[in-house]
Amino acid sequence: MLVVVAASTLDYVANELRLGGPAYYIGIAMLHLNSRILLVTTRSSVSNFLKKHGDVLDLLNVVEAGTGETVFRIDISDDNRSLKLVRRSKFEIERVLEVVKNFSAILVSTTYSELNIEELAELARERIAVVDVQGFIRKVAESGEVVHDTVRVFELGKYLKTSKRAILRGERSEFPAECWVNPLRCAEELEADLVVTDGKMPFKVVSYRDKCLYEVKPLQSVCGKSIGSGDVFTGALAHYIVNGNIELLEAAATASVAASLRLRDKYPWFTLRELEVLRSKVRVLREICYA
Secondary structure (H helix, E strand, O other): OEEEEEOOEEEEEOOEEEEEHHHHHHHHHHHHOOOOEEEEEEEOHHHHHHHHHHHHHOOEEEEEEEEOOEEEEEEEEOOEEEEEEEEOOOOOHHHHHHHHOOOOEEEEEOOOOOOOHHHHHHHHEOOEEEEEOHHHHEEEOOOOEEEEOOOHHHHHHHHOOOEOEEEEEEEHHHOOHHHHHOHHHHHHHHOOEEEEEEOOEEEEEEEOOOOEEEEEEOOOOOOOOOOOHHHHHHHHHHHHHHHOOOOHHHHHHHHHHHHHHHOOOOOOOOOHHHHHHHHHHOEEEEEEEOO
16 A cells, blocks of 8 residues: 655635645545555645545545645746745654555655655655655745755655655656756666656656656646646556556556646546546657667
């Protein structure tokens, strides 16, 4: 079974307060996937919501390790969005380590340093570790806006060398430019598989073990607000790799369908049947493998 360590947020979007963060979006996505997981987050409005909904299907077991949620103010313009940090929460790392100790696979997704980058070494130790880079590479600029310090990705890789297998997922803007230009070399330096998405544009999947690069075209016919789609992608990716025992490329392709369908902003976000049917619409545009 997969253990998910994910941050909870409250987001001000157009002055409306919403539940959010990886805990919320991954938790709901896992319910749609009928995926039985243990989700570790902070005691918050999100954890209360997920405990109520997870108990219904007996799929989602929520454990609280820390108090409060990170708060962002989010401004959306066309396909662009900007974040301003209002308040940061923090995991109680000793409690987290105690909860995850018997699990062989972990998904870690934070939003703004709810875990220190050094703490990843113990969380990932001897496990399959799927990590969303966003929360580890963000910093606050003088303007108050949250920006990306992409060089931290390479530091992130150092702390994941304790893992049995590391898989890094993030947006193109969250990775150094060289990881987009030469993703195979980047994966080799990080000693990790990579899944680097780029909105509606083709995304890149790199298998470090197989030394293969795939450029993949996602679904093109779905439009909507992107908030939460990246978290849905990460959650589905981890589910199919760990619980579904599916290879990286197929897992990423199916995860991209789930993320695309999330854009419709209807509930349920997707069904298993939709993922099965629409997976065939995702195309591999390019494949490069080295012996």
